[in-house]
Amino acid sequence: MNQLTDLPLAFLQRAPLTQGTDPWLLVLMHGVGSNEQELFGLASYVPAHFHVLSLRAPYPMGPQAHAWFQFTVDTNGTRHINVAQERTAREQLERTLAQAQKELGIPPERTVLGGFSQGGIMALSALLTQPQSLRAAMVWHSRLLPEVRSLQAPAEAFAGKSLWISHGTYDNVIPLTSAHTMRDHVQALPLALDYHEYASAHEIRPDELQASMQWLDALR
Numbered sequence: 331m332n333q334l335t336d337l338p339l340a341f342l343q344r345a346p347l348t349q350g351t352d353p354w355l356l357v358l359m360h361g362v363g364s365n366e367q368e369l370f371g372l373a374s375y376v377p378a379h380f381h382v383l384s385l386r387a388p389y390p391m392g393p394q395a396h397a398w399f400q401f402t403v404d405t406n407g408t409r410h411i412n413v414a415q416e417r418t419a420r421e422q423l424e425r426t427l428a429q430a431q432k433e434l435g436i437p438p439e440r441t442v443l444g445g446f447s448q449g450g451i452m453a454l455s456a457l458l459t460q461p462q463s464l465r466a467a468m469v470w471h472s473r474l475l476p477e478v479r480s481l482q483a484p485a486e487a488f489a490g491k492s493l494w495i496s497h498g499t500y501d502n503v504i505p506l507t508s509a510h511t512m513r514d515h516v517q518a519l520p521l522a523l524d525y526h527e528y529a530s531a532h533e534i535r536p537d538e539l540q541a542s543m544q545w546l547d548a549l550r
Contacts, residue, residue: 332434339426340386342370347378354440356546357427358384359449362397369446375539377547380442381434385426387448388419398448407505413477420455427456427463442546444468444494446534447504451475454512457493458482466492466549468542470534471501473508474515491521494545496538498530 334343346353356376358369370384387396399415431441441464445453450472457467458474459481472495493516497509506527513525524545528538 334383334430334433337426337429338422339388340366341426342366342384344370344373344376344382346381350379352379352440353434353436354380354442354549355430355434355436356380356382357430357441357443358382359398359423359443359445359452360384360387360396361445361447361449362387363391363395365394365396367394369444369449372534372539375543377543379550380546381436383430385423388422389415398452411475411477416455416475416477419452420459423452423456424460424463438463439465442466442468442549444470445472446470447472447532454478454493457491461487461491464491466494468494468546469496469512470538470542471497471504471509471532472512473504474512479515485519488519488521492524492549493521494524494526494542496526496528496542498532498535499527500530501532503532 360368366384366386373382376382387398389397391397398419399412401409401411403409443453443456443464450469453467454469455475455478457464458478461483495509495512497506499506516523528535
């Protein structure tokens with residue numbers, strides 16, 4: 331199995347732990363204000379047949395702190411994103427994914443994008459706008475960007491795709507209603523949805539991680 335040496339976005343990687351003929355690729359994306367180390371810490375829980383790639387978001391916020399795009403929040407909770415930054419980040423993700431797939435020899439049908447919080451936004455947006463580039467997305471404690479709705483691929487493009495959504499029932503960063511919005515939106519599409527709520531805040535709990543890894547392993 332090849333090791334990646336250079337991609338449009340900075341990254342950490344773990345090669346598959348098993349020598350099989352059909353490896354998979356899992357691309358992980360952290361939340362705002364963090365970095366590629368955040369979700370790379372979960373690599374030991376990822377099924378052994380996955381090449382794990384943990385990306386760093388492109389916009390620095392401070393030492394070891396990065397964002398996929400900047401945003402503001404009104405007093406009523408309404409969020410406004412930097413649309414240009416989000417578009418650029420999505421394009422950088424698309425290029426990174428395509429290059430990683432080519433260099434590793436792993437096709438879209440064995441590729442999964444996963445992310446927490448703002449990283450989950452990126453994973454969901456990629457699935458909705460570029461479903462031909464991946465097999466599935468794993469979205470932890472996140473939300474659907476209204477700005478992406480108009481860019482969504484035709485419904486028939488989602489046949490055979492899978493989506494994991496999980497959220498905390500008392501998430502104080504992204505409210506549970508955001509998960510309901512994602513769930514309701516994708517239920518109109520011909521994809522396989524696994525939706526779960528956990529008694530947690532804005533965090534990935536052990537039982538949530540275990541269940542999502544079991545879902546990941548079952549994609550084969």
